[in-house]
Amino acid sequence: MDSLQTYLFISAILFSLGLYGVITRRNGIAVLMGIELILNSANINFIAFARFGGMNLSGQVFALFVIIMAAAEAAVALAIIINIFNNLQTVNIDEAQQLKL
């Protein structure tokens, strides 16, 4: 368990699960959950390289920035999804095709 590869494999599985969610889900919020999984897998990679690749704390600082970006992204994306729901009465992202009502 104490090797770089173990963590990279875990994060690869998490990444493909998130990708599967983004591709198959139709609810905007569920797509957002898939994106969160992908961002978490990237964070696991950052911290794994911080631990095993000799990056020390710099890798953890980068993971911190990724978390900050994820928070900002979630807030804006949810505002957009709620706006779509208010205008179209649905959160199905396939039906939100027009830029203007």
Added chain:
Amino acid sequence: MEDLAFGLIVAITLGSAFMVVQGKQLLYSAIALLFTLFGVAGLYIFMWADFMAGVQIVIYIGGILVLLIFGIMLTNKITSVNISHTSLQRGAGVLVALSVLSFLVVMIGRTPWLEKTALEPAQTADGIGMLLMMEYLLPFEVASLLLLGALIGAAMLSRSVD
């Protein structure tokens, strides 16, 4: 004992991640995401990143997940019982995800990684604080600007038009 805990955390992380993308009810997916984020925080602790594990729990579970649950509540009418969501293109999704996964696994297995075992830090919080205030000061300030922009943008997007 340590191996057992590690296996348990990995199983919780990946199992609940599968439930996130596969669950029928959206709210169940959100609850499964909670366990995934906890599992990832556990993995951080295994990699000596205790401060990052705390940040993960506070920001992801305390912030982003609550925001997502708010979003689920706000975009469903109480009267409509069905908070589920359809999934389309299952076959294509499985195909793409499996091919990406196999590519990544082969790539990770074949690459000769440069492994340098870091020294176990006594505490990570003060080191991260020093890095943020000295080496990564500019990204830190840009991140604060980004958060301010996201705050204003989200408030402007979601307010009702008078």
